[in-house]
Amino acid sequence: MNVNTGADEVAAAESPVSGADYLRQENTMLQKVMEAQQQELNSLRSEMTRMRMDNLQLKKENAALKRMPLFVASVLEKLPENEVYLRQMGNNQEYVTQTSTEIYAQITSGCKVAVNNTLSIVKILGDTVDARVKVMELEEKPKVTFEDVGGLADEIIEVREAVEYPLTRPEAFERFGVIPPKGVLLYGPPGTGKTLIAKAVANNAGVPFLRLAGSELVHKYIGEGAQLVRDLFTLARDLAERSSGVVVFIDEIDAVGSMRTNDGTSGSAEVQRTLMQLLAEMDGFNTRGNIRIMAATNRPDMLDAALLRPGRFDRLVKVPLPDSAARSQIFAIHMRKIRAAKAVAKDVNVDELVALTEGFNGSQIEAVCREAGMIAIREEEKKISLKQFLDAIRKIKNEEANGIADIMYT
Numbered sequence: 002m003n004v005n006t007g008a009d010e011v012a013a014a015e016s017p018v019s020g021a022d023y024l025r026q027e028n029t030m031l032q033k034v035m036e037a038q039q040q041e042l043n044s045l046r047s048e049m050t051r052m053r054m055d056n057l058q059l060k061k062e063n064a065a066l067k068r069m070p071l072f073v074a075s076v077l078e079k080l081p082e083n084e085v086y087l088r089q090m091g092n093n094q095e096y097v098t099q100t101s102t103e104i105y106a107q108i109t110s111g112c113k114v115a116v117n118n119t120l121s122i123v124k125i126l127g128d129t130v131d132a133r134v135k136v137m138e139l140e141e142k143p144k145v146t147f148e149d150v151g152g153l154a155d156e157i158i159e160v161r162e163a164v165e166y167p168l169t170r171p172e173a174f175e176r177f178g179v180i181p182p183k184g185v186l187l188y189g190p191p192g193t194g195k196t197l198i199a200k201a202v203a204n205n206a207g208v209p210f211l212r213l214a215g216s217e218l219v220h221k222y223i224g225e226g227a228q229l230v231r232d233l234f235t236l237a238r239d240l241a242e243r244s245s246g247v248v249v250f251i252d253e254i255d256a257v258g259s260m261r262t263n264d265g266t267s268g269s270a271e272v273q274r275t276l277m278q279l280l281a282e283m284d285g286f287n288t289r290g291n292i293r294i295m296a297a298t299n300r301p302d303m304l305d306a307a308l309l310r311p312g313r314f315d316r317l318v319k320v321p322l323p324d325s326a327a328r329s330q331i332f333a334i335h336m337r338k339i340r341a342a343k344a345v346a347k348d349v350n351v352d353e354l355v356a357l358t359e360g361f362n363g364s365q366i367e368a369v370c371r372e373a374g375m376i377a378i379r380e381e382e383k384k385i386s387l388k389q390f391l392d393a394i395r396k397i398k399n400e401e402a403n404g405i406a407d408i409m410y411t
């Protein structure tokens with residue numbers, strides 16, 4: 002049965018709107034939606050630009066934070082919700098800190114981390130070997146020879162007697178019943194060849210050269226100083242067993258061995274612990290042994306008297322700024338390669354250069370030779386002439402006057 006209610010006819014009669022009008026309405030509505038979405042897109046884009054700028058800023062801040070001296074802590078336990086239970090090395094202070102998901106995922110309990118002064122974890126250090134590698138420098142076979150050291154003939158003799166001969170001629174010391182000095186302290190202005198002498202002695206004795214920078218020890222690895230000194234001597238003993246000996250060189254020893262201030266700060270307590278460890282290690286081994294200890298400082302006046310007592314650094318050798326004869330030798334050393342390349346022009350008179358470099362240290366004379374070469378290359382010369390040497394001397398003098406060079410002595 003066909004039941005027609007008449008609704009279809011009514012709809013057809015009431016919808017003259019459908020068709021083109023309906024589509025127009027739909028189109029208008031879609032256009033509005035599109036406009037709204039476009040607006041949203043624009044605001045998201047500007048949000049994104051802002052976030053990118055924020056991100057850049059944060060990256061800069063993060064880099065700045067990483068450059069600041071950091072404390073070392075070890076992870077005791079990982080707590081829920083990105084929290085970490087840490088113990089700071091050195092003062093053993095314990096605390097809980099929140100960390101990023103990224104760092105949280107990478108750390109395990111027992112691992113070492115670097116924290117900034119707000120006690121947030123900035124980077125993961127891994128195990129102590131990392132830190133050891135960073136503060137110590139090992140040259141199994143140092144290449145520097147005494148021929149590379151200008152002037153300093155008397156100083157070299159003193160160092161050889163105290164460091165090299167106990168390694169190479171121990172029987173002579175036995176025969177005469179002489180106990181060689183335990184440690185040799187080289188002191189004097191920066192850049193005068195202290196490290197150079199230590200390396201040359203190690204080379205001549207045919208033993209490895211192990212260097213530790215005192216300043217890095219206390220400024221970069223706060224809390225680990227004493228442990229690193231222990232590590233240094235463990236490594237030295239290993240090396241001495243493998244080869245016929247080792248030369249240990251502690252550069253900038255004043256950073257560790259400054260006079261005790263007792264100002265009660267955790268920093269000075271930390272430096273003291275490091276110094277005590279160093280003294281204990283020095284007291285703990287045999288003078289005739291094959292570990293020879295050298296140290297260097299620009300500030301001998303700052304050193305704790307305990308370091309200079311007999312049985313510790315008991316031979317002091319002053320390494321002065323070079324006089325004119327020494328400067329002439331240093332020029333000869335650093336011009337060796339240039340001469341070998343036949344690149345020194347005829348007008349270069351070393352005596353003139355020596356006279357103009359009064360007060361320069363060895364490192365600055367080396368810089369003069371290097372700089373003169375660079376200027377000659379820039380000026381497309383075939384040889385380095387007097388003019389380029391004079392320009393280089395002027396440049397180094399200016400750097401010194403502007404405080405760029407590390408000269409602090411007069």
Ligand code: ATP
Pocket residue numbers: 149150151152153190191192193194195196197198252297298299331334362363364365367
């Ligand atoms: P610092 O106290 O700053 O550690 P230093 O006295 O240990 O300085 P070195 O590191 O031995 O100085 O010298 C730096 C560079 O300067 C050397 O690599 C060498 O090229 C040059 N130099 C310094 N003194 C001399 C010298 N007497 N003879 C030859 N070159 C020298």
